[in-house]
Amino acid sequence: MNAEINRRRFLGQAARVAAGAVAASMPAASPALAQGRGPADLIIYNGRVQIMDRHLRVAEAVAIRDGVVIGVGRERDIRRLAGRGTESINAQGGTVLPGINDSHLHLGGYGLDFPPFTVEVDVPTIQEVVDAVAAAVAAATTPGSWIRGQGWNENRLPHPPTKADLDPVSGDHPVILRDFSGHMMTANSNALRIAGITRDTPAPPGGVIEKDGDGEPNGVLREAAQDLINPHVPPYTEEETAGAIDAAIKLCHAQGITSVTDPGITLRQLALYGSKHDAGTLPLRITALITGGRHPDHVRELLDSYDPLRGADPRMLRVGGFKLIIDGVPTAAQTAWLHEPYLDGSNATPVLQGDTIEEQVANLHEMIRLVHDAGMQVGTHATGDAGIDAVVAGYLAAMRGNRRFRDPRHYVIHGDLTPPGTLRTMARHGIGVSMNATIKYVLGRTLDPHLGPERTDYQWPYRTALDLGVKVASASDAPVTSPSLLQGVQSAVLREGRFGGVAGEAERITVEEALVTYTRTGAWQDHAEHWKGTLEPGMAGDVCVVGGDVLGADPATLVELPITATVLAGRVVYDGKPDPAIAPAAVTRRNARGADRLNRGACCHQHA
Template structure:
């Protein structure tokens, strides 16, 4: 770690000094500051000077002109704003408004929480009860829930409750009836209508089967979406997140974000990925990239789904599940559709960010990237595989060879460790959640949380990345500790490399002269404490574009 030397003001910044009365300037001194530079070196600084939305000077002995008011930070810890490279902003807002089943201890406990939520709220979402967060792996018998418990509690009101990973839904008979699902309804491609031992519809829908129900839920209007955006933005800012990559938005949301950016109404930066499944995706691609003048909105990528999730056994595997020998998972996008999908997106000069959790989905994606790059040589840089969770060891070097960025979420490992070996066995774990292996071969990792699948708190992610432990600092020594990363590496994944994965490393991701003034003040020096305490870090201030937003 090095101390950052005083950096002279740029010509533009010097000119702005002459017109302080016409601009917004902040001069922070006595700072305990940390940042990476463009080379990835971790540097320390004690002073930073900001004019309007950009950093004009940073270092340890700036010697600015007399008359500039200084703000003594009394050794407060300052860090660059955190970038979450994979989340779902409106999904988070929806989750904060609707019933949250995270942490429920059983199916009965989940039903009780739903009842309490409905009782306290006093109104329903367009006549539906909608929620998210249950995880049967944490329940005593680890069995998937069924419609019967919901039917007893809510016989006439349709209910739809997403699993914590968003790849399975628990519904009641009223919801099934509205969707026209019965014992004779076939499972759609890339999904499963789960049946019980008697052959009856159980109330569990996996991956694409959920669309049969979501298609009959009244759509959210603009007012609903703005409410979700605002509550999610407020929540993310309290956690020190100044930029979020929104993994899969519809045309309706694209229009909303664009309007909000035009009106300068966005509270944090959004790097949005268009949803490949949107009916108007080709028209959106033809319209080209979107970027506002203030750097708050960028739309130049597409999110597509390869498979499901490990917890619901929907991740597509090369060999069957170790705990379900007749099941190898699901391809949400059929293999035969991959060439057209990849060629359409890459050929339109958009970044393709492909969801792949299982080793089969990852292999198919890597092979198709290679084929498409042969056709579209002008667009081969910075494409991503989202999650890159379970990978055949021999396929990991292909990420480096093809320039594919693994976009990974550290808390997925610590959430999955209680079931991952059951699902895939010990041998396949050698290529699972392999952060250090990727970094050692030179692949930059864009770190995120996948909120609201996981909690959005980035310090939970930093803790998990470094310790490979859960909230209780278990297991001792960490789970597959060889794949843990250093704090500097983890910090880079949530800042500079996340910015790189969005083509924004020249604007954000570090505190350097000329970059946007996105930074946070936290309550502890994360580089000087025991890693077990990183998770407890609290954010005291969040600044975006030179303005205090929290």
């Protein structure tokens, strides 16, 4: 169902909403008439307007002027705010939500994740990986150019692709293929040679260089070992990166997204965002976290180099703080740091620099302190329960050591296996968490052989966290998964896996609660709940229109509902029509299928 975008005057012909349930929960007060300031620029009518305030009230229509909501309530009241130049959107009985706030989305990485920048190798067999690389080599026009791929999934393949698989088809091209999560890569012999990786190369702290039966590197590099190759990979040009960002923003608009937290960006990418903002070509609200590296000296250098944005509208582009990282992911890679080992008896360690775990944790705590003392927010990637506990301990130490920075809202990124006791501590001290229902859908029960059924069920404990009072935001971690609101809500409600099975009935939440994690709580994470995240008068005129009754539909069918319109600051940025120019046909097809796009995996995608 497509929204009908009417560019003429909002006359009087709109049909009234017939749903009695909507009228029963309507805001009792008349809409704000904003006397003396002129008519609305945009009115959205004939819908179930989910205001997403604390009372979860429902209305029939909403009016926006100068980028701000000026009225929400009964349609007959909102119609009084129309004038000769007012535009309108007929929601056609669909659901009208505040603009979606994806609290962890790698914007540049999302745009660069598709051809022609990256070869897609999310396939079920090694032979298909090899065929994709062979095709890229055949299409390459520059001898010895780098071939970059993305998406192989150790949970789908019989084994990670190795240099033995890639060398026969790669010719003189160096090849790197990142896995679905960004926490592993495979390199061919040419890439290993350029990076100087041999059988005698020591793995960096928190990294693994896999070896074959003869003791030679087999091409698989896990976690920090990827940093041995990354500096040798030619970076994308500024023009390529800018184009990828433009494409990613359009893809976000098609999912109803108006705000994102872009975690772990470089100062170079921040400068690019700043120039695009100044040029008026950044139509998305971005809260950026600067990547903090793996040692306190990295944070010190970045704080010294960081030049705050000047002249930027903080409601469109702001630096919230820093992103740090303590461990990997609890997938087949088994790089999440756990209190109790994996079923095979192994365990991971922190990925920070340091000769011992104690030194690594001390370095993390010092990094947190440095950022906190600078008056900036910290979001730390942590998936294993041991890693999460170390992160929360670091937050508490920083907050107790410097109370001048009140309400920092430091938060845990992912928080897969956060213990209940730690969740209580987080709730008590205002520490939030950004969880990933879409990744839960991708993984389903595939972690049983690694974590066991109990921990697999508990992974991403939405219900426990909300019941204990933790501020839980939801995120896609795109390009790890598609930034699909509806898939995320469906997954949080049902906990059903892509390949069947239910992982954690006890951690299911309601549709309303899931919507809050994508709207109001995302705004809280951004220190912005006073101006965005709900459709109350005075709030940002950011809107997502869904073609159907999100709260009344069978949750199993939510992903089938279309996004029919997206509005940013009162301006329609998506009208429900696909734009094939923003991505190759394969990208358009995957996003149109919704759930079928979600074939990646665990966490925190990284690009060279």
